Amino acid sequence: MEQTPEQNNLFGLNVDDTIRNHLFETAKWGRFLAIIGFILCGLMIVLGIYFATSVNTSSGGYRGRYDMYDQGSAFEGLGTMMAVLYVLIAVLYFFPCLFLLRFSNKMKAALAANDQALLTSSFQNLKMLFRYVGIMMIVIIALYALGLIGVALGS
DSSP, rough: OOOOOHHHEEEEEEOOHHHHHHHHHHHHHHHHHHHHHHHHHHHHHHHHHHHHHHHHHHHHHHHHHHHTTTGGGGTTHHHHHHHHHHHOOOOHHHHHHHHHHHHHHHHHHHHHOOOOOHHHHHHHHHHHHHHHHHHHHHHHHHHHHHHHHHHHHHH
């Protein structure tokens, strides 16, 4: 498909072969990072399940030997809490990886086929990735601020 000069311009900027190569390489690295992210999400879920089973099992062993001190109760919900935490982090990390993979796949397809609709969809996924990460950063900063206020009021 032959491109006219109007199709090749973006707000007066030209998308030349160098930019296309940069976008293609960005898509390749984005796909790699997304796949690694999915693998890490899976590992976090496996670690969460491991913590849930091993900590809860080992805390039961303490209860038998040290009944008079009841030290096992300190570990009672630790494994379950760790499992929930790891699974929650994995779920929260899954969506940026998904947006990055969609961006990368659609960008590669758009550059290969000179398809404007795929290019637009690719950049929409990139926008969703940045929006998601930005909102998560705002939430994390707010939680840190609340924690600091709580520590200041508690001391």
